Amino acid sequence: MISRNESGGPIKVIIADDHVLYRAGVKTALSAKKDISVIAEADNGMHLLNMLKNIDVDVILLDIQMPVMDGIATLPEIKKLNPGIKVIMLTMVEDQSMITKLMELGANSYLSKTSDSEIIYEAIRTCHDQDYYFNSLTNKALLTNLKQRNFAGPQKLMQHEAQLNDKETTILRLMCEEKSTKEIADIVDLSPRTVEAIRDKLKVKTGAKSTAGLIMYAVKHKIIDEQL
Numbered sequence: 001m002i003s004r005n006e007s008g009g010p011i012k013v014i015i016a017d018d019h020v021l022y023r024a025g026v027k028t029a030l031s032a033k034k035d036i037s038v039i040a041e042a043d044n045g046m047h048l049l050n051m052l053k054n055i056d057v058d059v060i061l062l063d064i065q066m067p068v069m070d071g072i073a074t075l076p077e078i079k080k081l082n083p084g085i086k087v088i089m090l091t092m093v094e095d096q097s098m099i100t101k102l103m104e105l106g107a108n109s110y111l112s113k114t115s116d117s118e119i120i121y122e123a124i125r126t127c128h129d130q131d132y133y134f135n136s137l138t139n140k141a142l143l144t145n146l147k148q149r150n151f152a153g154p155q156k157l158m159q160h161e162a163q164l165n166d167k168e169t170t171i172l173r174l175m176c177e178e179k180s181t182k183e184i185a186d187i188v189d190l191s192p193r194t195v196e197a198i199r200d201k202l203k204v205k206t207g208a209k210s211t212a213g214l215i216m217y218a219v220k221h222k223i224i225d226e227q228l
Contacts, residue, residue, distance in 0.1 A: 062090060
């Protein structure tokens with residue numbers, strides 16, 4: 001997907017968190033970055049969704065625990081309104097099953113609220129440019145949850161093994177290595193648009209609904225090493 005501000009404008013960010021001091025701290029830290037513009041703040045999910053009817057935004061920092069409407073309920077509503085908006089979930093709780101659930105619902109990253117401003121900045125930039133920001137927290141959660149599901153029984157979502165050709169397997173492996181679409185295109189000598197088309201085809205073939213699902217498929221079928 002071509003970003004709305006490839007012309008060089010700053011990445012437009014909304015912070016949704018019910019703690020005024022946290023919002024102020026993040027906004028102040030990000031204000032030092034010329035390529036980021038915090039255009040609005042919300043103190044709950046309902047407030048945020050009402051804003052999105054009138055505001056064009058690229059990335060949302062979304063707190064999981066908020067009054068009125070929390071981040072878990074808000075996430076799918078954001079994706080219904082505009083699937084292109086990148087959503088970075090914020091929390092004080094490192095709950096692995098929750099991380100996996102949110103990634104499968106469409107979250108583009110998951111950060112601890114104790115993350116420093118440079119990590120938040122890196123996550124915003126990476127989600128905007130490459131769709132997802134994976135870190136040790138998200139990778140460990142995805143792999144742990146996958147192993148638990150396998151132990152409990154076969155997954156309905158990915159119980160069959162898709163027949164992937166060499167090019168598809170290579171692209172899936174490179175995705176798991178956090179390569180951008182452009183980097184993958186250069187490595188496999190295809191256009192970025194073709195790589196995106198193959199990525200979409202991989203989702204159909206494997207039954208995955210998101211990039212997180214594709215990573216889980218890749219681990220399950222030993223396309224990548226489990227020790228990320």
